[in-house]
Amino acid sequence: MEMRMTELSASYDDPFAPRLAxxxxxxxxxxxxxxxxxxxxxxxxxDAxxxxxxxxxxxxxxRDLPTVTEAAANCRRSGGWFGVLKVRHRDGRLVEMGLRAHALSRHDRVHEWILAGALAADLLEWQRDRAVLDGLYRRSPVGMVVHGPDLTLLRVNRAIERVTGVPAEDFRGLPxxxxxxxxDARKAVDRVRQVMxxxxxxxxxxxxVRLERDPAQERVAMVSSFRLEDPSGRILGVAEMIEDITERHRAQRRLALLDQAGSRIGTTxxxxxxxxxxxxxMVPxxxxxxxxDLLQPVTRGEELAQVMAGPVVRVGACSVGAQQPGPPHPEGEPVEFGPDTPQARCxxxxxxxxxxxxxxxxFSMKGRQGAHAPDLGVHSxxxxxxxARGLVLGVMTLWxxxxxxxxxxxxxxxxxELASRAAVAVDNARRFTQQQQTAFTLQSSLLPRTVPDQSAVEVALRYLPASAAPGLGGDWFxxxxxxxxxxxxxVGDVxxxxxxxxxxxxxLRTAVHxxxxxxxxxxxxLSRLDDLVNLLAAEQERAGERSVGEQVVGAxxxxxxxxxxxxRCSVARAGHPPPVVTAPDGQAAPLDLPAGPPLGLGGLPFEAREIELAEGSLLCLYTNGVIGERHIDADVGLTKLCAALSRPTDALERTCQAVVDSLVPSRPIDDVALLIARTHVLPPDDVASWSLTLEPAGAARARALTSAKLTEWGLEHLAFSTxxxxxxxxxxxxxxxxxxxxLRLIRERFLVCEVSDTSHTAPHLRRARTTDEGGRGLFLVAQxxxxxxxxxxxxxxxxxxxxPLAGTLS
Structure with a gap:
């Protein structure tokens, strides 16, 4: 290992050094x-x-003698020479060498010549190494810093000099x-010490990092560090390559922010x-x-004029700290900008x-957002x-x-760029809000405004529109x-x-009426309603509003x-959840009723079931929004509905609200329609019924029975017409x-007179001619x-x- 390190270090030595030349x-x-x-x-x-x-x-x-002779002459004239010549090896081959000649003079005459030589390849490699080393310190755009074992600076290159503004030679010996x-200096010391x-x-x-000469400007540096050792393994220090990548990092950060914005903005x-x-x-x-801050009409989903002025509402705010710059502006509250503020100009x-x-x-200057703003050190x-689409919807402010x-x-x-993307999303949301409001207005106008007067049931109703993105549904009652x-x-659901x-x-509601x-x-x-739904679907298909086989209209x-x-209560359903019946003793259970196909399938029969309800029973009709929320299983929801209805109160409205509170979330994802009816029974004294044989004297007997009952009820003023x-x-x-x-008479909100028989032939009102002997009876009845x-x-x-009980028609 030591020999290898010696060879590596030798490659950086001067080939003309005495031990190598x-x-x-x-x-x-x-x-x-x-x-x-x-x-x-x-x-x-x-040598011998x-x-x-x-x-x-x-x-x-x-063959090289002329070239050598000319080189020798030049050397004699100048007293020295450097060049590349081919020298003959003992075995006859020529070795290309770099030679350096120097004259030794005595008494102003050349006494001897010293020749130093090295292989031309080694010399070229040494020159390249010297050029690389010189380039690192003098020409490289990447900064280089050499730290000594005592964590002082030994040398820096010109790139560091350009960044810091301090001459490179002045760094020697500095910490x-x-x-x-x-x-940042402490972090740099820890980094160098760890590598060392x-x-x-x-x-x-x-x-x-931040430079001491410009602490307000944050920079990003790419640092690579390695330890320096001599051939024996002794630590000489640490070298660091430092590249300023501030602009590149900012560009990457901006691209990442654009990508993040694409996935986070406009999700709803x-x-x-x-x-x-x-x-x-935007933060942080x-x-x-x-x-x-958005114009108020935008928040309400209203159409905007080309030139829009009016109140501005703060709808979104975020801050690294707990406070926003300027006076406090809660979300949803109007914001007033002075005429010379950047927001007003924008x-x-x-x-x-x-x-x-x-x-x-x-912030405290005249005309700004107001005085007495918290001192957050805002400087930019x-x-x-x-x-979006040529209209200014609002402004975004960054501090x-x-x-x-x-x-x-x-x-x-x-x-x-981010504001432009967000503005399109805001405008889409505004348009959706407008569409939602239009649909809600239409739906509200189509739903019953009030419960009509009748004596059969007491009714409590709830309708809650969906608050989720897909929009309003077609629930009705x-x-x-x-x-x-x-x-x-x-109750229905489109x-x-x-x-x-x-x-x-x-x-459909009109058709049901x-x-x-x-x-x-x-x-x-339901059968007739099913036919109507099929007709509506066929109309859409003929108009090209749907592809073949795709059912658009259904309910x-x-x-x-x-x-x-x-x-008696007769009930039938078409693909709808079954009603829940609550007995007067509080026992609640869904009615066992054939489901029937949804409307629009066509050709399939519906089946009704007739049950007898005790007076004071509750009949609950509802749509899927009550029991079918995504986080609730339908059977679980039906069980919870029965539990809520098993605790009825005298006030039907409270019972209805209890059902909503226990089953419907604050922001339902589906429309909710709920109808709870408490049954009433007409007193027997208000109903009179007689069986009549169909004979010529039947009409006279009917008049006598009617007159007597109306006298008993105190309705003599209706005797003649009835x-x-x-x-x-x-x-x-x-x-x-x-x-x-x-013959049956019923006294409730109206005086009802009914005659039932076994014939299915319907009487028809017609205008009798002057020559007709009959045909005027139903005309008189209608009058x-x-x-x-x-x-x-x-x-x-x-x-x-x-x-009407008040009297006959005029």
């Missing part, structure tokens, strides 16, 4: 008078073979790290959240404090503002507009206080009064989200009809039906009643009328 002495006639061992080693000639002989005869090839600020003690080199280590379609994401990306990578002109150096009293400022270096033009360019004091309860879902929901007015059975209503629905006279209605309806049954008929109609049952039909 070929040495020969010639007299003034060119006769060899001296010859060393190195010459014999390289050229093969012993050359001493006393002319050098031209022994060492020079005859390590003398040109750095105190903290362990011998492990440090390769491409990034170091953040929420304006405020996007603004907060932008502020959080680019700024110590950041705020994002908003008005749509151009960025860079103030790399701020005066110490900047950037304000950039948030502009530096902890980081000593001021903002630069490259920082402004980066801030503009309805309470529809039916004939005979009955009521229809409906597939999809947004305006199209809301519009489809409105069409129309079908309910026909007094169809629950399963029949689920639950339809229930409750009769407060019989306490007798006429009952008489005409019984007469129609006598003419067109077979078997017995039933006497406020509403009238026909409903069909499996056994026949019922013709019904309603009259």
């Amino acid at each position: 070929v040495l020969a002495v010639l007299d003034d006639r060119g006769v060899v008078v001296g010859w060393n061992g190195r010459a014999q080693e390289l050229l093969g000639h012993s 073979a050359v001493i006393g002989r002319p050098a031209f005869e022994v060492l020079v090839d005859p 390590t790290g003398c040109f750095l600020v105190a903290d 003690e362990t011998g492990r080199p440090l390769v491409y280590s990034e170091q953040f 379609l929420d304006v405020a959240e996007t603004a907060r994401e932008l502020a959080e990306v 990578h680019l700024a110590d404090h950041a705020s994002v 908003l008005a002109e749509g151009r960025p503002v860079l103030e790399p150096v701020l005066p110490p009293d900047w 400022l950037i304000v950039v507009p948030l502009a 530096r206080s902890l980081r000593p270096d001021p903002f630069e033009a490259d920082d402004l360019t980066l801030a503009q 309805d309470v529809i009064p039916l004939s005979g004091a009955r009521v229809a309860l409906v 597939v999809g989200r947004g305006i199209h879902a809301a519009a489809t929901m409105g069409r 129309t079908l309910a007015s026909l007094d169809l059975e629950a399963d029949e209503v 689920t629905c639950l339809y229930a009809v409750y009769d407060p006279v019989s306490r 007798e006429l209605i009952a008489s005409e309806l019984v007469t129609n049954a006598y003419r067109y039906a077979t078997g017995p008929a039933t 006497m009643a406020e509403r009238w109609g026909t409903r069909y049952t499996r056994e026949g039909k019922t013709v019904w009328t309603e009259q």
Whole structure:
């Protein structure tokens, strides 16, 4: 190992050194008078073979004699010479050598010549090594520092001189790290000491440093260190290669920040959240404090004019410390900027503002954000507009206080790029908010505003729109009064989200109202509704709004009809969650009801189930948003719903709110529609029913029974019109039906008169001609009643009328 180290170190020695060079002495006639061992080693000639002989005869090839003669003449004229010549080896081959000749004079005459030579290849390698070493110290753009074992500087190169502004020769003997600020100097000493003690080199280590002459400017240096040793292993010091990579590091940091911003900004379609994401990306990578202020219409999702002025709202802020520069501005609160502030200019002109150096009293100056700002040591400022699609949406402000270096033009360019990206995300969120509000407005206008008056049930309702990004759904509910004091309860859910879902929901809700007015059975209503959904899907396909086979229009629905006279409830569902029934004793359970296919599949039947409900029972209808949140299994959600309904209170609204509190999160990801109905039963005294045989005297008997009951109820003022209605309806049954008929009077919000028979033939209102003997009965009925109609049952039909209790129609 020691021999190898000797060879390595020898390669850096001067080839003309006495122990390495070929040495020969010639007299003034060119006769060899001296010859060393190195010459014999390289050229093969012993001293006895050359001493006393002319050098031209022994060492020079005859073909090279002219060249050598000319070199000798030049040497004699100048007293010295250096060049490359071919010298003859003992075996006859020519060895290319670098030769240096020097004349020894006596009495102003040349007495002898000393020749020193080395192999030309060794000489060339030595020259290259010297050039490399000279380049490292004089020409290299990479700094080089040599530290002694006592942690003092032995030598630095010109690159260090250019960076520090101190001449290289003045560094000798100074302590390590003398040109750095105190903290960075201590780190440099520790780094050098570690390399010196362990011998492990440090390769491409990034170091953040500040020079003592410019402590406000932070630099990044790439440092590689290694220990210096002599051939015997003695430690001579540590050499460090130092490259200033500040600009490269900043460029990499900017690219990393751009990449990070791409993945962090705009993750939601929420304006405020996007603004907060932008502020959080900026701190601490680019700024110590950041705020994002948007025009108020942007936060509300409103359309913007080309020239926009108005209040500005702080929607995002982030800071390394606990405080923001300037007066406190909580998120969501309006911010007032003075007319000459950078923010005001940026908003008005749509151009960025860079103030790399701020005066110490900047915040307290007249017209700024206000006086008495906390002293955070803010010294540099950037304000950039948030502009998208030609409109300025707001501004982003960046401050530096902890980081000593001021903002630069490259920082402004980066801030503009990030603000431009974020502005597009903010504008997309604004547009989505606008679309959400439009859809919500449409949906709200299509949902029932109030619960209609009816006596069958007491109702509590809740509708909560989804707050997540996909948008509003098409959930709806309805309470529809039916004939005979009955009521229809409906809950549905349209597939999809947004305006199209809301519009489809409105069409389906209208269709349900129309079908309910026909007094169809629950399963029949769903069948007709299924046909409508298929028609809507076919319209979309013909219009090219969807690809073949892709179902766009679809829905689920639950339809229930409750009769407060019989306490019977008929329920059918189309792919919808089953209703939950709570008995008066608090026992709650989902109703065992055939699921049925969702609306829009077509061709599949629906099945209704009829149950009897005790007075005071709760019937709960709901959509998937109540039990089907992503973090809750549907069965678990249904169990929790039953548990919440098993503790009913006298106040139905409190029960409804308890269900929402226990099952619905504060920000539901799906629309929530909830309808809870408490059943009522009409008192027996308010219902009168008679069976009539269909005979010519049936109409007279109907008039007598009606008159007597109305007298009993104190409704004598309705006797004439009701007798006429009952008489005409019984007469129609006598003419067109077979078997017995039933006359029923119901006293609730209206006076209901019903005649049921076994015929499925419906009476039709028509205008009788002057020559017709009949056809005027139903016309008279329609004039006497406020509403009238026909409903069909499996056994026949019922013709019904309603009259207001206050009196007959005028």
